[in-house]
Amino acid sequence: MMAFEQLPKKDWYSILGADPSTSVSDLKHKYQKLILMYHPDKHSADLPAQTVEECLQKFLEIDQAWKILGNEETKRKYDLQRHEDELRNIGPVDAQVYLEEMSWNEGDCTFSLGCRCGGKYSVSKDEAEDISLISCDACSLVIELLHDS
Template identity: 85%
Template sequence: MMAFEQIPKKDWYSILGADPSASVSDLKQKYQKLILMYHPDKQSADAPAGSVEECIQKFIEIDQAWKILGNEETKKEYDLQRHEDDLRNMGPVDARIYLEEMSWNEDDHSFSLSCRCGGKYSVSKDEAEEVTLISCDTCSLIIELLHYC
């Protein structure tokens, strides 16, 4: 189980003070700045115990955020989960579709399905293994992607 799955509602980007579109080098700079600021050894010896505890908690959160966002694979999984959470918040699922019901497009190596609005749902071959929700490229409808067991 991945670290971000243990606390799924944490926004690791906001913990680092970063935008989800930030590059890994930008994320690293923000991480390094924050980790030094909140490092337990950098705290004043005469600081109240409560503020020291808060700094330690913040330090731990910053470290967790970097462990997820600083690794290409875990960052990709986290970003996909965020995207799916956003889609879930947009509204109910319009339909449940098996991947095999979608059309394969050899040119761009993706699966697609026409939406009732005239737009289309599309997902790359790689993403098809990881995502469960796909939004229409034109309207706000969402389908759930199912896989045969």
């Protein structure tokens, strides 16, 4: 179970003013700059309560974004989840497949399956545990990876 599954879907990258291609050191720099800007101690006492509340909310969001994106494992899982959400929006799932039905490739340590377009679906062993949708490398078809319950 991922730590952010219970939370409403947020784009943690946009909260830090970044995108998935931003390096971790740049993410850290953006985080540090924003966290100082929205830190509760930085606001004067004469600000309206609502503004203080909004700043605190923003501060907490920035902190949560960094907790997810600043950690290699949670960032990897979040990126996979984002990718999967994007795939869900592309269109219908072409087929449902169990991992056992895919071919194991010892050379690059991936499971793969041929697509009807001639391309292939491939997934690493680690990714197979975390994702359920895989896109073809040549067309827009998507398969759903079923897990034994």
